[in-house]
Amino acid sequence: MASVILSNLVLLICATLVVVGTVSSLVAARFGAPILLVFLIVGMLAGEDGLGGIHFSDYWATYMVGSAALAVILFDGGLRMRVSSMRGAVAPALLLSTVGVLGTTGLVAAAAVPLLGLNWLQGLLLGAIVASTDAAAVLFLVRAQGLKLGRKLDAVIEIESATNDPAAVFLTVLLVELISSGTGDFGWAVITGVLREMSVGAVMGVVGGFALAAFLNRVDLPGGLQPILVVAWAVLVFALTSLAHGSGFLAVYLAGLVLGNRPVRGIAGITSFHDAVTWLCQIVMFTMLGLLVTPHSLMVILPAGLAVAGFLFLVARPVVVFACLARFGFSVREKLFVSWAGLRGAVSIFLATIPMLAQLPMAPLYFNIAFIVVLVSLVLHGLTLALSARRLGVALSDPAREPQRFEIDLPGQSEHELVGYPVASGAQPILPGLLPSWAQPVLVVREGHVLSAADAGLLMPRDYVYLLAPPKRVQQLDRVFMTESQIWADDSAFPFSGDVRLGDVADLYGLPVPEVDRQMSIADAFADRAEERVAPGMRIMLGHATVEVRAVHGGRVTQVALRFEGVAEEEQGARERLVRRARRAVARAAARIVGG
């Protein structure tokens, strides 16, 4: 009986932590505090020095749960990455994630050895623990802050953070072995070891991804089981690769990448399930890490930890980034931003549990320093990443709003999916004949009634239209369903050639344009923003003006149109809204008089 009560108690505590973490993220969002930090703090508050007083020091459980959570988060990162947007970013990112990790490890060691009175191996171990940037934190912060970076820059940061864990994990494990066995065989073993980890991880990840895609397309699973299979598969790929002395982190990212870029049945369901699972993993991992740490022992080491963090973020990372990216044509501003975007997250804390598990003498020191470094990163980078991107001029202006689109997977095949669009309330009726030939309207929901496409005829404002279309071409439908202000009034646009520099256009009209875009031609600016290929109808907002793609030739934007509609219509819209509101108020008053 006691064990039943105990297990219910554990459940109660765990669930409460998740609920508290989730709810406090609302508060955090309001104040702009980094959400991951909130989970960490909730864990610390519940822990032995906090209100909860929970004693949790199970490093083995942390290591296991943390591995699974990281595997799922990395898999999700791969799932969302488009291979087409990786052009030109793979080489610099891989250099950063191999040579960069080794460089960071060495530099941090050089600072930590005199500072903390460690020997060289111990210094290198500390360096390796904090050397890898955290994919989960990076992806998360960039996306959560609505930051839109140039395609290449975004891809470099993302690929680096997803691929540098193998090098850091390997180095950490190797150094732990060296320290615990006391033998000093270094040098080539490191390089061949890292290469083996990466190649085994790469092969198993790619094979795992293809196998999963083929399985999902061939075998009919009962509804709802598909996403679960995918999550389990991700953890399986991770565990299997790790057992085969490959990098499980790299493998699981690549498996996600393969799956996300292949036609797969039910992929919409899988990604939306992963959205939720990834969140849960973040919450569980950070709350657990918060529970694990002992805040009062952190305080003792705080000055040293801050010094290591400061050296890492202000010296080691910039040095390594500038050295690695020297030959890839990045501007100084871009290199500065990559330097700043070296976020440390759960991976580092998680790596710090390895010396704990191996019961190395200085293990608590590594753990506490890693924890401080991560805390500093979460606060510092979490609060300033978006700001620094804008200050450095590497953040792109906001992409124009897309029409709302719903995608529904069809069971049994991957060539078509069902997409739903609302016809905007101010739009002109759409003639079904205007739709592309590959898009087949199936049904129309009008004022709560379901009509067949044939019965519906003209698509009227406020209709919901459901069409069958090949998933790859769905984006092109957006153009048809743009709202009135987005599409009509085309005949007052000023044409510009794609070769014109964006800065010249902006200067002409005093439009705000991010520094990174100034020297770029309009065609390049669009190429930089496009997830896949540029297409007519894509737009960039520059203050009150909109630049819209008119013509594309050979994958490049050749002609755009510039409009200032927003400026004049803004006043008009406000006036119309006032008039409408007044009319409604009069109507309501009249109804009350008549009715009352």
Next chain:
Amino acid sequence: MPLADLLAPEAVFPSLRASSKKQALQELALHAADLAGRDQREIFETLLQRERLGSTGVGNGIAIPHGKLAGLPRLFGAFARLEKPIDFESLDGEPVDLIFLLLAPEAAGADHLKALARVARMLRDPAVAEKLRATRDGGAIHALLTATSASDAA
């Protein structure tokens, strides 16, 4: 800013003659230089520079050449109706016969954009364009242009 504030009655040219885009811009620059008390070549160069980035022919036979002129005290507009439509390298390829010239001070900012948007929006109305094409009376054209914008800005 209502269009009446930037378009003087004497800045309307109801039957301008020009055989090419370049000539039309030259003629307009000459008239504008007279009215605004500026150098004709400076205005012409400004307009030409703008056209190099992309034609200001916005379609339906309408062009809105424009540019910024340092030291201009305020927005300056001029309107010309061409006797014979000319090629203006517009998006839709249609020859142009209605031209609204707009010059802005260096620091006009949002006012420049607002005026451009307003001019574009007014001329886009097929009824307005039709009336503008139907008359050679400068006073009537001026009234038409400023009346439409006056009701707009109310």
